[in-house]
Amino acid sequence: MSSVSSTPTGRAITPGRSVGPPSGPPSGASFDTLEAGPPRSSDLRGRRRPGELIARGLLAGAAMLSVVITAGIVIALLVPALTFFEQVPILDFLTGTRWTPRFADASYGVLPLITATAWTALVALAVAVPCGLGSAIYLSEYAPERLRRILKPILELLAGVPTVVFGYFALLWFTPFLQDLGLEVGPFSLLSAGMVMGVMIIPTIASVSEDAMSAVPNALRQGSAALGANRMQTSLRVVFPAAFSGVVAAVVLGISRAVGETMIVTIAGGQMVQMVSNPLQQGATMTTFIANAALGDSRVGSLEYNTLFVVGLLLFLLTLIVNLIAIELVRRFRQEY
Amino acid sequence: MSLYTPAASGADARRAVLSTSGRSKEQTPQSVLFIVLLWLSLLIGFVTLAVLLVDTFADGLSRLDGRLFTGYPSSRAEEAGARPAILGSLWVVGTTAVLAVPLGVAAAVHLEEFADRKRWWNRLVEINISNLSAVPAIIYGMLALGALALIGVQQKNIVIGGAIALAMLILPVIIISTREAVRAVPRELRDGSLAIGATPLQTTWRITLPAALPGIATGTILGLSRALGEAAPLLLLGGLVFLRFDPNGMLSQFTTMPIQIFSWTAQPQAEFHTLAAGASMLLMALVLLMNGAAIYIRNRYQKRW
Numbered sequence: 001m002s003s004v005s006s007t008p009t010g011r012a013i014t015p016g017r018s019v020g021p022p023s024g025p026p027s028g029a030s031f032d033t034l035e036a037g038p039p040r041s042s043d044l045r046g047r048r049r050p051g052e053l054i055a056r057g058l059l060a061g062a063a064m065l066s067v068v069i070t071a072g073i074v075i076a077l078l079v080p081a082l083t084f085f086e087q088v089p090i091l092d093f094l095t096g097t098r099w100t101p102r103f104a105d106a107s108y109g110v111l112p113l114i115t116a117t118a119w120t121a122l123v124a125l126a127v128a129v130p131c132g133l134g135s136a137i138y139l140s141e142y143a144p145e146r147l148r149r150i151l152k153p154i155l156e157l158l159a160g161v162p163t164v165v166f167g168y169f170a171l172l173w174f175t176p177f178l179q180d181l182g183l184e185v186g187p188f189s190l191l192s193a194g195m196v197m198g199v200m201i202i203p204t205i206a207s208v209s210e211d212a213m214s215a216v217p218n219a220l221r222q223g224s225a226a227l228g229a230n231r232m233q234t235s236l237r238v239v240f241p242a243a244f245s246g247v248v249a250a251v252v253l254g255i256s257r258a259v260g261e262t263m264i265v266t267i268a269g270g271q272m273v274q275m276v277s278n279p280l281q282q283g284a285t286m287t288t289f290i291a292n293a294a295l296g297d298s299r300v301g302s303l304e305y306n307t308l309f310v311v312g313l314l315l316f317l318l319t320l321i322v323n324l325i326a327i328e329l330v331r332r333f334r335q336e337y
Numbered sequence: 338m339s340l341y342t343p344a345a346s347g348a349d350a351r352r353a354v355l356s357t358s359g360r361s362k363e364q365t366p367q368s369v370l371f372i373v374l375l376w377l378s379l380l381i382g383f384v385t386l387a388v389l390l391v392d393t394f395a396d397g398l399s400r401l402d403g404r405l406f407t408g409y410p411s412s413r414a415e416e417a418g419a420r421p422a423i424l425g426s427l428w429v430v431g432t433t434a435v436l437a438v439p440l441g442v443a444a445a446v447h448l449e450e451f452a453d454r455k456r457w458w459n460r461l462v463e464i465n466i467s468n469l470s471a472v473p474a475i476i477y478g479m480l481a482l483g484a485l486a487l488i489g490v491q492q493k494n495i496v497i498g499g500a501i502a503l504a505m506l507i508l509p510v511i512i513i514s515t516r517e518a519v520r521a522v523p524r525e526l527r528d529g530s531l532a533i534g535a536t537p538l539q540t541t542w543r544i545t546l547p548a549a550l551p552g553i554a555t556g557t558i559l560g561l562s563r564a565l566g567e568a569a570p571l572l573l574l575g576g577l578v579f580l581r582f583d584p585n586g587m588l589s590q591f592t593t594m595p596i597q598i599f600s601w602t603a604q605p606q607a608e609f610h611t612l613a614a615g616a617s618m619l620l621m622a623l624v625l626l627m628n629g630a631a632i633y634i635r636n637r638y639q640k641r642w
Contacts, residue, residue: 260473
């Protein structure tokens with residue numbers, strides 16, 4: 001390094017020299033940016049140095065790792081699932097109504113697990129969608145800025161409560177509470193698990209859809225007001241439709257959280273595998289089954305071990321499909337402002 | 338009328354506009370009912386949070402004592418404690434941070450600063466990350482289980498296995514929040530750095546990342562607090578074990594606080610439920626503290642450029 005670089009002026013005149021990379025050679029290439037002028041100056045892909053190339057390769061590698069993870073998930077789930085389907089016909093699996101992998105006359109119909117999952121998700125959404133959207137409309141359209149600054153962090157704290165604690169709460173406080181209300185629920189019920197799960201999902205739906213509603217330009221609200229609409233009409237008929245793609249994304253995120261949630265249903269939803277026809281019953285969801293099967297010690301590669309991955313694959317595919325539908329809906333309804 | 342004044346800021350401007358449209362119109366029975374419903378929907382969340390905190394506090398206070406920190410799990414509730422679970426949580430979450438934070442920040446920096454959007458693989462990575470963020474937590478446990486079986490590790494209940502599962506779980510959180518933070522750094526700062534001769538990487542390392550640090554910290558803390566509270570993936574890795582020793586390394590057996598709470602909640606005796614409530618309070622105190630810190634950092638240090 002030259003002595004010039006120790007003075008401030010030196011730095012300004014010889015760019016790149018005083019702050020040269022530890023590994024890369026200091027070279028005249030550092031003047032490129034000056035010659036290129038403003039249009040190219042913020043193009044970070046402008047120059048090549050060996051040390052930088054390696055570092056950038058590492059950064060790109062870190063990004064590619066996410067694809068490796070997805071591929072890993074697919075392989076880890078698919079390989080055991082394929083061996084499973086060699087022994088159990090796929091149609092029996094998807095349409096069977098008895099799930100008894102541990103019995104002597106084992107039966108692998110996954111519908112009981114699906115009905116339980118569907119009921120809990122339905123109950124959860126019945127709580128989370130109206131409450132989440134209501135909270136979002138209030139925070140975005142009604143709340144004064146100061147109140148908003150207090151309410152939003154509290155709502156975010158709700159999102160931070162660990163799911164086991166929600167499970168504990170559902171089993172030991174909420175279920176007895178439902179019984180006190182006179183509902184015919186046993187110590188385990190999908191209703192209790194689903195409702196508590198719904199409360200858990202409120203912040204997710206609220207914050208995603210609130211972002212979407214806040215992004216709606218004020219001109220739309222002003223236009224609505226000018227036509228004589230009051231704030232309720234503006235919220236429901238102007239802001240809500242304008243933010244629809246964001247609202248869809250929020251609800252879908254809620255669905256995939258409800259379907260994949262494990263601890264609340266494992267603790268409070270019950271373990272009994274059965275076709276569930278109403279949420280007052282108990283039942284084992286797909287995630288409950290996976291969690292319980294994992295607790296037992298099944299030999300790697302056995303049919304029982306593979307059932308775990310088959311149900312996992314189904315769960316993964318369900319959330320994937322829901323997501324892809326969401327991406328498509330968001331794309332279709334997106335309004336750019 | 339303020340209709341044509343330029344919008345000052347968010348909700349205040351909206352109110353200013355809408356309040357000019359007349360008071361009586363806002364007080365029709367329908368609108369009043371509507372706002373009551375909105376309040377109700379907010380209240381349900383808040384009341385549940387309050388009841389949950391108060392109930393857990395009331396139940397667990399009697400066991401939030403020294404034994405919870407020093408005792409080992411036991412079949413007798415009065416002697417039991419969560420020492421291995423607390424230490425296990427620290428080990429697992431610490432290892433998770435070491436794995437996930439550098440990888441997540443690196444991936445975000447690549448996508449935001451260097452990736453060419455026209456290349457299909459960069460678009461694939463972006464779509465993939467948003468998909469990964471919606472994958473149920475328990476799936477990551479299955480992936481870690483499969484990976485351990487693949488490389489022939491007999492003992493699935495090891496700290497590094499749990500950390501890998503949790504790191505994959507929180508990677509999308511860290512990547513997404515880091516990208517937002519990096520994106521918010523104004524172009525002029527980078528231009529200035531490049532203009533005085535810094536290379537692109539130097540610009541990223543010395544200008545962009547420091548400027549984006551509050552946002553990155555917020556995302557990282559939120560991700561780690563999620564890892565701290567997560568139980569499902571670790572159940573698959575055999576986290577539900579009675580340990581009578583302290584975990585002491587990356588290859589040690591482990592259990593964590595959420596799993597200990599799960600195990601105590603599942604016991605029939607009420608004394609264990611008290612223990613579960615005590616441990617829940619400890620866990621919630623940690624998680625809410627982390628979330629509070631993240632929210633504080635975001636509100637306090639995040640610059641609006």
